[in-house]
Amino acid sequence: MSGARISALATLRSQIERIETAEVVHQHDRVALGHSEADTALKGGLARAAIHEVFCEGRQGAAATGFVMGLAGRVSARRPLLWVRQDFSEIETGALSMSGLSELGLDPRRVVMVRAADVESALRTSADALACDALGAVVLELWGETRQFDLVASRKLTLAAQSSGVTGLMLRMAAQPLPSTAETRWMLRAAHSPPGSAWSAWGAPRFDAELLRNRHGPCGRWIMEWNCDECQFSEPSTYPQPVAAAPAHRQDSAVFRQRRAG
Template structure:
């Protein structure tokens, strides 16, 4: 029995060492965000079979961080269902997750499954079990507060589960401080001003101030990203938040300018 334990322990240690060294047995699959600068820094996009963290630096930035996590998870899900795990007291702290709001972002609420856990321990168990379900495309673990249970050991378990299944795991953190763990990337998200050109313009597309502060296999950076609700991708902010209307073809040409002389 002791020999079996020793063998199992050696296997786990080897898996952790390969994980920390960035070695994988399978080809790394990446998903482009659509933003050229971010995708170039990420060497083609975010890794699908990995753990990623998204932080709201203040509670008032929760909506922006949630929107970024939702868009990122949606792209990683690759047309498969998305599971969103929240603590049951989360709505009281940051507000309920609005299916109508997600629909306005271009996401299909029918492909989003919500789970409310009584505590962080249950949320971690649900997330780990969900990462073993091949029918899912991505799992979002929505954690409020410090949550000491989400430590380096818990992050290793989720990372190994994501690598084994190929399913992306995103951890959305609010009112928390980043700690050392096995996350492939860590993002800090704030809201950015939409670009409107005149008082009568409608508000522009959602824009986010996104900082990539951890990238295990590359550089970091910071960008303003515009979320395109119709295409469900991020891109560089456009010069105009709304498309400019073309000149009507039936409009008569402007008359030539005529210089007027004073009679004298």
């Protein structure tokens, strides 16, 4: 690569940086999740007025739903929540149950559900809803890979979220991460209950949450437990099992740079 080219690239990069930082200057509104390591990595908590993506494999759909519901409960601060889902995901992982929701300590009264027939109408509805500042959060649940949810669509949602201050949460089941304008991207798996007293113990929901991308901080992987009474995440109470996790304090720089560029 010639010198001129590199300098041109550098100029462009700095321009983009300027544009992006200009946009996110007002984005200091963060909500602590309750899990201290995750909160440190997120610089204090999950940013409001941004888009966050949660990916999972198809069979982990329920766990990811629980995690997204937890995030939505944290950021929405007693404001209504609009949950947009595609018809197909209800067949695959079942309908969101309000009894289950209230068992997690969240309030089913604040949930308005939109049953979109296809991805286009789901995307359009979410973009419309994200512009409505009376909402606390908008969740868009999509099943499988979709062509429609591309960089342009993602950018539209981000802009809508930034202008209104509403947080957008994308629940992408059975999908692979693609380049997007999301603030954070998570990969979710269900975590085991703490060992011991087999055939009996059954604790609070546990998530094996991997932060794949974080625009303003390091990534990491943690076991997070949802505390149904206090409505926040916490460190696993007793967790002697080893976790194959990337240490939060020492990020994998190669991976990190690649993600940033994407």
